[in-house]
Amino acid sequence: MRTVAVILAGGTGQRMGASRPKQLIEVGGRPILAYAIEAFNGHLGVDEVLVVMAAGHVRTAATIAAPFHKVTGLMEGGDTRTASTVAALTALTGRSDDTRVLFHDAARPFVDPGVIDRVLEALVAYEAVAVGVPSADTIVAVEDGLVLSMPPRESLARFQTPQGFRLGTIRKAYELALADPLPAATDDCGIVHRYLPDVPIRVVTGSERNLKVTHPLDVVIAEHLAAEPERRPRLPGGQMIFENAPAVIGHRGSGSGDVPLPPLPVAGAAGNPDPETVAENTIPSMLAALDAGASWIEIDVTRTADDELVLRHDPTLPGGAFLIDTAAADSGLPRLAEVFDALPAGVPVDVDVKTILEDAVDAPSRRTGALLAPVLRREAERRPLLVTSFDPSLLLYLRDELPGVPLGLLTWLRFPLWHGVAAAAGLGLQAIGVHTESCGFGHPDTRLRPLEHIVDVAHKADLEFIAWCPPPQDVHAYAAAGVDALVVNDVPGVVGALEALGAVESPSR
16 A cells, blocks of 8 residues: 655745745755655655645756655646645546545644654544644634634644545545535545545644744744754654663563573463473563563564464474474464463563564565564554564564554674664664674774764664663663663563662562
């Protein structure tokens, strides 16, 4: 399913009182139109961008749009907003009705990726999506200078853009509108609401930064926003993945291998010959990690011969059989759905996805990512999730399928740190995960660039930095470097070290 963003730049800026369209006014040394195009050109959920420009200014718009590779069309708009939208719909003639179309005002230069994420996510279930922010003012209906009504402020929202639609829906709404001799609507959702009243319009949360430059004072505000840009929200609403850094993530539960249990009432794993230890990637191991103070749980997920998702780090079973040749029931491994059901709601989980060689040749519907996406889409309603993987193709697939779930690229021992940071940022991800032997002190990368500097660059690129498998004695150095999370084998030891530093609170469980 393709996504097309339409930048509506057909206005002439009469309320601005300028000699040229407001979308060509410069803020921060760049035309407003350039910011709007850039926001969608850089979003991985958008496949192409169309620009509808005010009459007489198409050539100027073409120069502005030239650096952006996703711009596939530029056309002249009409005298009204409706006419400009119709011009875009005409350009999309022949496209599938399932195509997702986002209409955005060019005069809103500071739309952030989180707003676009929320629109795309809502379009999975709805045919029309609006963006709104709560009204801070009391809104009244007035006639002849007298108040007619005062709707409760809690029920009101100020609409922004982008507004998203299935192409077949918005096309049908405009066909009906154009047949009406007296059409009345100020935006595209208004057209759908009036002419397709049975189509529900989902409203998702916008942003106060998503300012529409309409009056001269707005230019002053826009200059300020351009000079001091807000860090790109990693998640809807601008939350961070790890609110309290450094978060402690239990590696495969309470650690890799068979791990000694703390003196807690947790039963040993079924079939484990030693009742004092639990095996990795098992429910008892996860519960042990939580009891020891972990704030997140990391699990390894892969698929079996019968397309079930199970927990296993290695591609083979202890006897040497490959999982891809073994049915889930014969593997003796816990299924992902069972694990999610066993964990208390609200416990955050880092899902480390182990793709397999067969993912390169199997039908798309059988690949690990396709099996995983619907499971995580449901689970995201019950708990915070992070998906990590060494496989960039899987992460790109899930980026489109799960726009609200943060994703992280994992790198192995000899992969240069700065290449990993650059790759994760270029893929539009939210985290970078690095093995402790790569980011450990004395490693060639950290001799050239101190870890503090590499973490700082990652943060400037809107990436959260995860170090995995650090020993407790090095925790103080990672905390001082500003890492956001530690994936650890010795949960009690690391938690204790952080408590001694005052970096975490004692576990409440």
